[in-house]
Amino acid sequence: MKLSSRSQAFIMPEYNLTGDLLSFLTCNLQYRYQNKATLPPSKPVQLWFGEFIHGIMEEAYLKYNDAHKSFPWDWKKDIRPLEELIDKRLQVRGLYPPEKYYCHFTHPNNNQAQCSTNQHPHKLLYSFRAETAINKLGPYLFPLIDNAEILLKGMRTMPNYKDGYSRSNYYSINGVIDVLSSIKIEENIKPQKSLDEYKQKNIILEYLFKDEDFQNNIKKISSDKYEIIIDYKGMKRPPLNSKNWLRHNWQIQTYAWLRSMQEGSKPVAAGIIFYLNELAPSNEDLQLIQEDLKNNLSDVSGHSRDENLIKQWDVSKKYPKLSEKFMMDRCVRIIPIKDKSINFALEKFDEVVEDIENSTICELAGKNIKQSWKADADERTCNACDFKTFCDKHKLEEMTIP
Ligand code: SF4
Ligand SMILES: [Zn+2]
Incomplete structure (x- = not known):
């Protein structure tokens, strides 16, 4: 028996203003990692x-x-x-x-x-x-x-x-x-x-x-x-x-x-x-x-x-x-x-949604997380970020410090 899948038209991404849009703007990659195993938008985790x-x-x-x-x-x-x-x-x-x-x-x-x-x-x-x-x-x-x-x-x-x-x-x-x-x-x-x-x-x-x-x-x-x-x-x-x-x-x-x-x-x-x-x-x-x-x-x-x-x-x-x-x-x-x-x-905010959607689609198409989501944040955000140990962006900065 063939199971019917939900038609595309009914999947509507739902974005939260602070949890998704402002979080994404703080750092695309951090936002993605915070969402753990789920692709965004999902239950946002804030500080x-x-x-x-x-x-x-x-x-x-x-x-x-x-x-x-x-x-x-x-x-x-x-x-x-x-x-x-x-x-x-x-x-x-x-x-x-x-x-x-x-x-x-x-x-x-x-x-x-x-x-x-x-x-x-x-x-x-x-x-x-x-x-x-x-x-x-x-x-x-x-x-x-x-x-x-x-x-x-x-x-x-x-x-x-x-x-x-x-x-x-x-x-x-x-x-x-x-x-x-x-x-x-x-x-x-x-x-x-x-x-x-x-x-x-x-x-x-x-x-x-x-x-x-x-x-x-x-x-x-x-x-x-x-x-x-x-x-x-x-x-x-x-x-x-x-x-x-x-x-x-x-x-x-x-x-x-x-x-x-x-x-x-x-x-x-x-x-x-x-x-x-x-x-x-x-x-x-x-x-x-x-x-x-x-x-x-x-x-x-x-x-x-x-x-x-x-x-x-x-x-x-x-x-x-x-x-x-x-x-x-x-x-x-x-x-x-x-x-x-x-x-x-x-x-x-339309522009931000477009960027999130593009990253999501990129990941869905098989690219890895780091290729799909940009790592870019100010120093303060990086210092407080839980993911800095495996973020190349952060590592690069550390390596340049003499
Ligand atoms: S360490 Fe900085 S650049 Fe890397 S994910 Fe965290 S906030 Fe983003
Ligand atoms: Zn106490």
Whole structure:
């Protein structure tokens, strides 16, 4: 008996914006290896901290929404249980935390691992960052969230579709976002009496309403209802006009496009990215911020005191005490949404999908992984890459060091 196979037309590759497209752009080969035995697109594996902090912010919001517990939250009592929950979830997916930055023990035991004592749990860097993000953003952000973890999904025609070559004539693109809304803003105005009063009390609104593009957008929107898309990034703010700087913008534009096609959505007036490492930077983050400042690649201005402290900081010494305002200004990035920029972003991501498809087809045709996927990443990505021991690109660089 002949078994019928699925017809080609029904195989539609589904790409996740961060897990596939941004991962692929970080390094084609690393992305392929992370997908293990499966050809992409498949369940993406991201760096542990990025997944962890996303999960923590989502869980913290749900907890806030349930009990309206006031801030600040106590780390051990309120936040640590959320961390353990997320850690377990990630372990199921085969993702384990780096011991140096996250204490994964729930109780004291005989194993000290990389902690200072065996009296676990310890509040190491990643926990400190989670605590800081919840307590500094939560009070302003959580009351404005209208919808958390909305799954966005859309379909696009396969770029440069070729009969007999391309895997499908369409591809699907997806992502998960949180949405703030004018409805929630209005709800919160009541106890404050006026929007102006509320703006002064809510730093997120302060950033939003200071932004001219946002102001223009809400004037243009015919109803008075609108939405704001938010995303968290477990990294420092990228240097101005760097690859990541541009790609994060494209990501938000694409989310705005996907959201606009969902039933019941309101026009998207802006996007906000929170670069959470800025609220609790590591030594390495601060060194990179120092580099950006020295090279004039920081878009955040008006902080000469903090900037001088960082510029003059000797990286081998204890790091300088930065102002809260400086850290928050670097954490919050408002992304203007415009039709033109949405179209540009979609074109860019079409190009990325085309590149992934070409590599996939190349591998399917029998070429080996390294021939099919390009190894190219910045030094920092290579240093943290699990696959550097068998990546020729990385080896080549090592061999040239005298
Ligand atoms: S070592 Fe660098 S170039 Fe090689 S796969 Fe990893 S990130 Fe890519
Ligand atoms: Zn510990």
